[in-house]
Amino acid sequence: MRDFRTSTALARGLGAAGNGTRDFWHQRVTSVLGVLLIAGVLIVISTSVGADYDEVTNLLSNPLAVIVLLLALLNFCIHMRIGMQVVIEDYVHGPVTKALLLIANTGFSAVIGVAGAAAVLKIAFAG
Amino acid sequence: MAGTTSSSRPRPTAPHLQVYRPTLTMTMSIAHRLTGIAVYIGTIVFVWWLIAIAAGRDAYESFLDALGSIPGLIVLFGLTWAVLHHALGGIRHLIWDTGRAHTYPWREYLARANLIGSLALTAILWAVCYPR
Numbered sequence: 568m569r570d571f572r573t574s575t576a577l578a579r580g581l582g583a584a585g586n587g588t589r590d591f592w593h594q595r596v597t598s599v600l601g602v603l604l605i606a607g608v609l610i611v612i613s614t615s616v617g618a619d620y621d622e623v624t625n626l627l628s629n630p631l632a633v634i635v636l637l638l639a640l641l642n643f644c645i646h647m648r649i650g651m652q653v654v655i656e657d658y659v660h661g662p663v664t665k666a667l668l669l670i671a672n673t674g675f676s677a678v679i680g681v682a683g684a685a686a687v688l689k690i691a692f693a694g
Numbered sequence: 695m696a697g698t699t700s701s702s703r704p705r706p707t708a709p710h711l712q713v714y715r716p717t718l719t720m721t722m723s724i725a726h727r728l729t730g731i732a733v734y735i736g737t738i739v740f741v742w743w744l745i746a747i748a749a750g751r752d753a754y755e756s757f758l759d760a761l762g763s764i765p766g767l768i769v770l771f772g773l774t775w776a777v778l779h780h781a782l783g784g785i786r787h788l789i790w791d792t793g794r795a796h797t798y799p800w801r802e803y804l805a806r807a808n809l810i811g812s813l814a815l816t817a818i819l820w821a822v823c824y825p826r
């Protein structure tokens with residue numbers, strides 16, 4: 568089949584959305600790192616089961632727990648945004664609805680990441 | 695070229711999903727998407743947990759009461775399975791990305807390992823945690 572792309576477009580290799588394979592690659596990177604981070608998160612959550620308030624704040628003040636939680640929030644904030652973007656692009660075709668949902672998706676992922684990180688830092692540094 | 699001669703013949707359409715016989719690999723593909731969406735929404739519970747702890751004793755107690763209720767426990771159990779299933783499914787995707795296990799019988803083994811593994815890990819995690 569004939570390739571209708573211009574030679575400039577081929578050389579740039581950025582595709583229709585203008586980002587090339589960036590999202591594809593970020594999804595792979597956040598998946599590999601995610602395997603380790605989800606294990607860490609599940610260990611922290613499991614350890615907290617049955618803990619009273621002082622024990623749980625103590626647990627979440629452990630530097631290792633803080634690092635794992637912050638990295639996980641950053642990692643999954645990126646991963647969940649790309650993942651949901653693909654779902655939206657698969658099913659929603661109205662240009663305005665799609666744009667609004669994609670913006671909402673970015674906003675939701677950012678709020679989850681930042682709100683989670685703010686809480687982790689407050690627990691660790693302000694008790 | 696298509697479109698240059700006008701004809702009343704309808705454009706060809708792709709066969710729709712329900713004409714295919716359901717298979718395990720197909721179900722697992724759908725499950726990976728659905729669990730991804732479930733965990734996406736489930737991040738609210740995770741961040742609610744963190745904010746409750748940051749907000750103080752009373753907020754943490756209310757959080758524990760909510761999640762310790764029957765509906766709360768059901769949601770938590772479902773989320774545990776969803777995140778484990780999606781994580782193992784993600785590893786399956788990463789194996790495929792290296793060009794491996796696309797064909798019979800490995801694709802079937804991986805699909806079964808994904809399902810059995812996620813159920814087993816969920817059971818183990820709850821068996822270890824729930825008595826507390």
Ligand code: HEM
Pocket residue numbers: 594597598599601602603605643646647649650651653654726727728730731733734737777780781782783784785787788
């Ligand atoms: C160890 C953890 C995880 C791994 C290894 C993983 C892996 C993956 C992979 C490889 C994909 C791409 C699937 C494809 O190309 O069709 C994906 C999609 C997705 N992931 Fe994850 N993921 C993990 C955790 C999470 C978490 C915690 C969330 C939500 C907060 C999440 C949300 C999603 C969503 C919404 C999709 C899109 C689903 C789809 O397109 O069918 N994932 N994941």
